[in-house]
Amino acid sequence: EFVLTQSPVTLSLSPGERATLSCRASQSINNYVAWYQQKPGQAPRLLIYDASNRATGIPARFSGSGSGTDFTLTISSLEPEDFAVYYCQQRSDWPLTFGGGTKVEIK
Amino acid sequence: EVQLLESGGGLVQPGGSLRLSCAASGFTFSNYAMTWVRQAPGKGLGWVSTIGRSGTDTFYADSVKGRFTISRDNSKNTLYLQMNSLRAEDTAIYYCAKALGIVGPATSRWFDPWGQGTLVIVSS
Numbered sequence: 623e624f625v626l627t628q629s630p631v632t633l634s635l636s637p638g639e640r641a642t643l644s645c646r647a648s649q650s651i652n653n654y655v656a657w658y659q660q661k662p663g664q665a666p667r668l669l670i671y672d673a674s675n676r677a678t679g680i681p682a683r684f685s686g687s688g689s690g691t692d693f694t695l696t697i698s699s700l701e702p703e704d705f706a707v708y709y710c711q712q713r714s715d716w717p718l719t720f721g722g723g724t725k726v727e728i729k
Numbered sequence: 730e731v732q733l734l735e736s737g738g739g740l741v742q743p744g745g746s747l748r749l750s751c752a753a754s755g756f757t758f759s760n761y762a763m764t765w766v767r768q769a770p771g772k773g774l775g776w777v778s779t780i781g782r783s784g785t786d787t788f789y790a791d792s793v794k795g796r797f798t799i800s801r802d803n804s805k806n807t808l809y810l811q812m813n814s815l816r817a818e819d820t821a822i823y824y825c826a827k828a829l830g831i832v833g834p835a836t837s838r839w840f841d842p843w844g845q846g847t848l849v850i851v852s853s
Binding site for chain 2: 656658660664665666667668671672677678709711713716717718719721722723
C-alpha cells in the first residue's frame with residue numbers, strides 16, 4: 623500500500639500570502655497524485671490531477687508539481703475562500719489512498 | 730449539471746446492515762467508473778470501493794472487503810453500497826464520487842465531482 627504523508631498538518635497564513643503544501647509517498651508513484659480541497663460541511667473538490675493538471679474551473683493561483691515521491695500544491699496568493707483542508711490522493715495502485723490532510727488556517 | 734445524491738444512511742446497531750444509494754444525473758452514468766469514499770467524524774478521507782463502468786470490475790479497501798458490496802444499475806443511473814456486519818469504526822459520512830474521465834486508470838481513479846454525502850452511525 624502506498625502511504626501518503628502530508629506536511630505540515632496545519633499552515634497558518636494571511637490572505638495574500640503564498641501557501642506551499644507537501645505530500646510525500648512511501649514509494650514512487652510517478653505523477654499519479656491529485657489534490658482535493660474540503661471546506662467545513664462540504665464535500666471535497668478536485669483541484670489538481672496527475673500532479674500538475676488543474677481541474678475544470680480551478681483558478682490559476684492553484685498549481686501542482688512533483689513526481690516520484692515528492693509533490694507540492696502551491697497557492698500563489700491566498701484568497702479568503704482558500705482557507706480549508708487539502709488532501710492528496712494517489713492512483714498508482716489499489717488500494718487508492720489519501721494523505722492525512724493539511725489545514726490552511728487564517729493567521 | 731452533474732448531480733450525485735446519496736441516501737440510505739442512518740443509525741444501525743453493530744452487526745447490522747445498510748444499503749446506500751447514489752442517484753446520478755447530468756451525465757451518461759454508464760460511461761463512468763464510480764467510487765465510494767468515507768470520512769469518519771473529524772478525520773480524513775478514506776477510499777472504500779470503486780466499480781467499473783459495466784459493473785464487472787470492483788475494488789475494495791481491505792477494511793471492508795467481504796463485508797461491503799458495491800454495485801450499480803445503469804438503467805436507473807444509480808450506484809449502491811451494501812454494507813453488512815457493520816462495526817463502530819464504519820461510522821462516517823459516505824460520499825459517492827464520479828470518475829473524472831472515461832479513459833481507463835488515467836482518469837477513472839480521480840474523483841470529480843462528489844455528492845454531499847450520507848451519514849452512517851454504527852452504535853448500540
